[in-house]
Amino acid sequence: MAAEQIFARLKEDHDRHRELLEKIGETSGDSPEREQLFTEFTKEVKSHAAAEEQALYATMLRKPETTDETRHSVAEHHEINETLNDLAATDMSSSAWLQKFKTLKHDYLHHIDEEEDEHFKDFEKYLDTDDEEQMAKVFDRRKEVEKADAEVTPEKKSEAKE
Template identity: 60%
Template sequence: MNTQTTVLERLETDHNRQRELLDQIAKTEGDSEERRRLFTELTKELKSHAAAEEQAVYSEMLADPEVSGETRHSVAEHHEIDEMLNDLAATDMSSPGWMLKFKSFDERYRHHINEEEDDHFPDFAEQIDEKMDKEMTKTFDERKKAEKAEAEVTPEKAEDAKE
């Protein structure tokens, strides 16, 4: 029996951690140190996860006609999510608008990861053999660590924040 974590299980573990961070941020108020710390942690987590996921898994799945459409869809959503994160970073955390944007972001991001887990990952699992899985997992872990070390909160200019 194979007890090694698969790359898709590894991605779901990250998703669960991201859900926890979203829940914690939702409980914060105003421009607090806790909100800033959690938002920075979430941003670094999401950016490094998306980059590593694209490099380790999506790069392989794009080449497979069976799942390339789903893969392109997820990559496009990563770009939308990144833009929403940047907009949140540009918004004054003490304003009521910040939490409204955050709630919209939270809903959008949860939709994305639920869609990946429920729709895409089962299809990907059919395309990934054991050897490919080991390589993807290794690449994901290496890239995530490197990407997280480089990730930062990158706000749009405050004057460019969406209303």
């Protein structure tokens, strides 16, 4: 599998995430629809990030030319995960939830745009055939396992950030 196919596969997920963010933004209050979409988005993003880290970023960390970009993206994954957990701990009908969601949406869209517009193009230069085959095998397998195990893991309601 060529690098272009791997990056296209990651972009498919990103496009799905963009779609879910739009749909969540169209919901209001503590509705079953918002709950369902947020749960789906959370499981999608957490499983995607774990698979992306194991397949792509583990490979790129071994290449000195891409270490800084890789660390930056992995750090952003951690921040996004923290925000998702905080959102899950926040009352969906509150203005605080909507504000946190808008921040998450902005940060996540920035993250995936940066991956697609900058990182993937840079990474492609340093991948060989072995890297590409390994990444393709690992990504889909890991995402499937992670999605089955992914949870919406709220912090305790009392720990939701103000």
